[in-house]
Amino acid sequence: MTEKLLKIEDLRTYFSTEEGVVRAVDGISFDLEPGERRGVVGESGSGKSVTAMSIMRLIEPPAGEIVTGTIEFKGENLLELGEDEMQAIRGGKIAMIFQDPMTALNPVYTIGDQLVETIMLHQHVSKKDARGIAIKALEDVQIPNAPARLEDYPHQFSGGMRQRVMIAMGLSCNPDLLIADEPTTALDVTTQAQIMDLMLKLAEDRGTAVLLITHDLGVVAGFCDTIQVMYAGGIVEEGSVEDIFHNPQHPYTWGLLGSMTRLDGKHRARLHSIAGAPPSVIDLPVGCRFRPRCEFAIDICGRVLPAIRPIGEGDQSVACHRAEELDLKTLDVDVDHTKEVAS
Ligand SMILES: Nc1ncnc2c1ncn2[C@@H]1O[C@H](COP(=O)(O)OP(=O)(O)OP(=O)(O)O)[C@@H](O)[C@H]1O
Numbered sequence: 268m269t270e271k272l273l274k275i276e277d278l279r280t281y282f283s284t285e286e287g288v289v290r291a292v293d294g295i296s297f298d299l300e301p302g303e304r305r306g307v308v309g310e311s312g313s314g315k316s317v318t319a320m321s322i323m324r325l326i327e328p329p330a331g332e333i334v335t336g337t338i339e340f341k342g343e344n345l346l347e348l349g350e351d352e353m354q355a356i357r358g359g360k361i362a363m364i365f366q367d368p369m370t371a372l373n374p375v376y377t378i379g380d381q382l383v384e385t386i387m388l389h390q391h392v393s394k395k396d397a398r399g400i401a402i403k404a405l406e407d408v409q410i411p412n413a414p415a416r417l418e419d420y421p422h423q424f425s426g427g428m429r430q431r432v433m434i435a436m437g438l439s440c441n442p443d444l445l446i447a448d449e450p451t452t453a454l455d456v457t458t459q460a461q462i463m464d465l466m467l468k469l470a471e472d473r474g475t476a477v478l479l480i481t482h483d484l485g486v487v488a489g490f491c492d493t494i495q496v497m498y499a500g501g502i503v504e505e506g507s508v509e510d511i512f513h514n515p516q517h518p519y520t521w522g523l524l525g526s527m528t529r530l531d532g533k534h535r536a537r538l539h540s541i542a543g544a545p546p547s548v549i550d551l552p553v554g555c556r557f558r559p560r561c562e563f564a565i566d567i568c569g570r571v572l573p574a575i576r577p578i579g580e581g582d583q584s585v586a587c588h589r590a591e592e593l594d595l596k597t598l599d600v601d602v603d604h605t606k607e608v609a610s
């Protein structure tokens with residue numbers, strides 16, 4: 268067995284607000300193998316970004332706090348590191364790409380300055396060498412005329428080119444893990460596809476593990492090996508993309524996948540909406556958090572929060588009391604079902 272790259276156990280990240288305690292991430296556990304590409308899906312507010320920010324230790328105190336859990340990265344609990352040590356990991360061994368590159372790039376410095384600074388900080392090389400690495404990094408993401416473009420400011424790049432710069436910056440230090448939070452959502456479909464292809468090639472060539480947060484199941488099908496489905500701060504199902512897409516075990520996953528008709532990535536499908544809304548993570552229902560929207564709920568679902576547990580032969584896990592008795596796969600997961608549930 269290979270050593271896990273990332274091992275998260277019982278992570279809980281809460282925010283204190285005037286309305287009450289927001290249990291944004293509420294007891295999640297998952298692992299990443301070296302080089303694994305894992306998709307994180309789930310409706311808005313399910314805790315995807317907070318999971319990413321927790322791994323990067325970017326949760327802002329005092330309102331935000333990781334109240335319990337461990338985040339082991341290469342055998343070391345990130346939650347026990349000092350800020351200096353964490354700084355060295357951030358952008359070095361673990362890089363993050365955000366949805367909007369303008370928030371991550373500083374508008375008053377050239378792309379070259381920002382790239383060279385990151386590289387010098389993490390790789391301890393001379394300015395001249397860092398510049399060479401920066402040019403190579405821009406060439407790797409297929410930015411034409413890289414040496415000249417180092418002198419340009421972020422606003423002189425198109426949205427797609429800026430996202431390429433972010434990928435270049437993220438990968439310039441050869442991280443073991445890249446966290447990408449909706450990296451292509453702001454881009455048009457064609458540019459989106461080009462960037463995902465590029466990221467796939469770079470991650471594969473370098474063996475970089477990726478945690479990809481996305482709403483786009485087509486992107487997950489084309490890019491990821493595994494997937495975790497989040498609901499109201501918890502993971503309700505996880506497994507290989509193959510298993511989850513062909514054999515969903517949780518009614519929520521089943522609902523989400525309703526609009527997927529093809530798995531080859533050519534048919535672009537967004538997560539469709541399921542009737543009703545997720546619960547407030549301030550005032551979570553007793554029992555299963557999906558119960559108020561679940562057409563299969565029975566008595567126990569309203570009383571006991573189901574723990575996530577392995578199911579079937581492979582590496583699939585599910586948090587549903589009824590998973591064994593419901594054979595969701597044989598219920599038609601098709602567009603008709605989607606319309607029915609969504610209406
Ligand atoms: N700084 C904060 N203060 C208070 N609540 C927060 C804060 N950051 C996030 N939350 C809350 O935590 C919950 C999870 O948020 P998160 O950003 O992780 O959702 P998400 O799954 O990334 O959603 P989206 O798909 O919209 O990006 C939400 O209820 C959100 O309002």
Ligand SMILES: [Mg+2]
Binds near residue numbers: 315316317448
């Ligand atoms: Mg988010």
